[in-house]
Amino acid sequence: MEFAKRMDRFGEGIFSKLAEIKRQKLKRGEEVIDLSIGAPNIPPAAHITEALCKAAADPKNYVYAISDRNELLDAVSGWYMKRYGVALDPDREICSLLGSQEGLAHIALTMVDEGDIVLVPDPCYPVFGDGPQIAGANLYYMPQKKENGYIIRLDGIPEDVAEKAKLMVVSYPNNPTTAMAPDSFYEELIAFASKHDIIVLHDNAYSDLVFDGRTCGSFLRFPGAREVGVEFNSLSKTYGLAGARIGFCLGNEEVVSRIKLLKSNMDYGMFLPIQAAAIAAITGDQSCVHTTMKAYETRRNIMCDGFTGIGWKMERPAATMFVWAGIPEKFKSSEEFVMALVEKAGVMVTPGSAFGPSGEGYVRLALVQDEEMLNKAIRAVDASSILK
Structure with a gap:
C-alpha cells in the first residue's frame, strides 16, 4: 500500500x-x-444536561442538522454581546464547529495552498501547526519567551516572512504557557496583520478561566479585528461540555463563509440535541x-x-x-x-x-x-x- x-x-x-x-x-x-x-x-450544570436529555428524547431530532439552527446562531450572537460586548451578525459572522479542534484542523484548507507560510506560536497547542501542515503549509514559529512574558514579539518576525505569510494563529490566554496578553498586543497584532495582508485566527478557549479577580475579553472587541480575522471560542472548558464538541468560528464574514463552505462538504452539522445543550449553556444561568x-x-x-x-x-x-x-x-x-x-x-x-x-x-x-x-x-x- x-x-x-x-x-x-x-x-x-x-x-x-x-x-x-x-x-x-x-x-x-x-x-x-x-x-x-x-x-x-x-x-455541565443541571440545566444544560436537562436540555440535552430532553432534546435527545425527541425522535424528530435524529435527522441531519445540515446547518446551524437560527436559535443557536441567535443565542451565540446574544452571548457575544452580553459576555464580550461584541455585536455579531448571526447569519454571516458565526459558524459552529464540531469542537474547536475540528475547526483548527480544517480551516487552513480554506486559506493556504501547498508551500504557503503560516505563522504559529512556539510553544503552542499542537493542532495550531498540525492543521496548516495537513493543508501543505510551511510553518514559521513565533517564539513565546519567558523574558517577554510569553507574549509574541511581532517586530521579531522578518519582513520577508511576514510578506509571504497568509495566516497566523494566536491564542491568549495561552495553552500551554498560561500567559494573558495586554490590550496593546492586540492593537499591534491588528496593525501587523493589516499591513501584511495576513488572516488572524485567535483562539479564545480560556477567556472565562482567569483567576485572582482578573477579566478577559474577545479579540473581536478591538477596532479593525473583524477586518483581519476571526476568533474561535469553545464551550468545552467553561461549561464542561468537552465531549459534546461545541465550538464556534466568529468574525470576518469572508473567512466564516469559507469555513461554512468547507464544512458543507465535510459534515452534516452539529447533532440537534447538542445544539440544544449549547443554547441552554450560553443563555441560561451563568453562575x-x-x-x-x-x-x-x-x-x-x-x-x-x-x-x-x-x-x-x-x-x-x-x-x-x-x-x-x-x-x-x-x-x-x-x-x-x-x-x-x-x-x-x-x-x-x-x-x-x-x-x-x-x-x-x-x-x-x-x-x-x-x-x-x-x-x-x-x-x-x-x-x-x-x-x-
Whole structure:
C-alpha cells in the first residue's frame, strides 16, 4: 500500500505514547494520576444536561442538522454581546464547529495552498501547526519567551516572512504557557496583520478561566479585528461540555463563509440535541461559569503551592486550566523527566517539547483532578525522591 506523503510530517503523538504507558501501568495494577491531557472532569450544570436529555428524547431530532439552527446562531450572537460586548451578525459572522479542534484542523484548507507560510506560536497547542501542515503549509514559529512574558514579539518576525505569510494563529490566554496578553498586543497584532495582508485566527478557549479577580475579553472587541480575522471560542472548558464538541468560528464574514463552505462538504452539522445543550449553556444561568473558574483556581493553588513546598517551584498561572513549569535541572530533556516521573511517582504530565521547539525544558500539568488527587500526586512525587 502507498499512503499520502503529507502524513510523513507526523510521527506518533506524545499523547499516544503516554496513553500506552498509562495502559501498561494500569494493567500491572499500578496507579497513575493523569495530569497530562486537558480533559475537564467538571460536569455541565443541571440545566444544560436537562436540555440535552430532553432534546435527545425527541425522535424528530435524529435527522441531519445540515446547518446551524437560527436559535443557536441567535443565542451565540446574544452571548457575544452580553459576555464580550461584541455585536455579531448571526447569519454571516458565526459558524459552529464540531469542537474547536475540528475547526483548527480544517480551516487552513480554506486559506493556504501547498508551500504557503503560516505563522504559529512556539510553544503552542499542537493542532495550531498540525492543521496548516495537513493543508501543505510551511510553518514559521513565533517564539513565546519567558523574558517577554510569553507574549509574541511581532517586530521579531522578518519582513520577508511576514510578506509571504497568509495566516497566523494566536491564542491568549495561552495553552500551554498560561500567559494573558495586554490590550496593546492586540492593537499591534491588528496593525501587523493589516499591513501584511495576513488572516488572524485567535483562539479564545480560556477567556472565562482567569483567576485572582482578573477579566478577559474577545479579540473581536478591538477596532479593525473583524477586518483581519476571526476568533474561535469553545464551550468545552467553561461549561464542561468537552465531549459534546461545541465550538464556534466568529468574525470576518469572508473567512466564516469559507469555513461554512468547507464544512458543507465535510459534515452534516452539529447533532440537534447538542445544539440544544449549547443554547441552554450560553443563555441560561451563568453562575456555573464562576463556580467552574473557582474550582480551577483552587486546584491551581493546591498544585502550585504544594509542589513548590516540596522543591519543585511553580508559579501560579493567571489563567487557563494548566500550569507551565520548568523541569528539575538534573534532567536533560522534558521527555526524560516525564518518563521518570510517571515511572517513579505514577504521575503523568506532558513534556513541553510536545508543544514546539521552545517548549523544551518545561512540562505542562493539567488541573483535571480533584483536590484529593492533586494532594496525592504531590505526596507521590515527594516520596519518589525524583526532585532530589
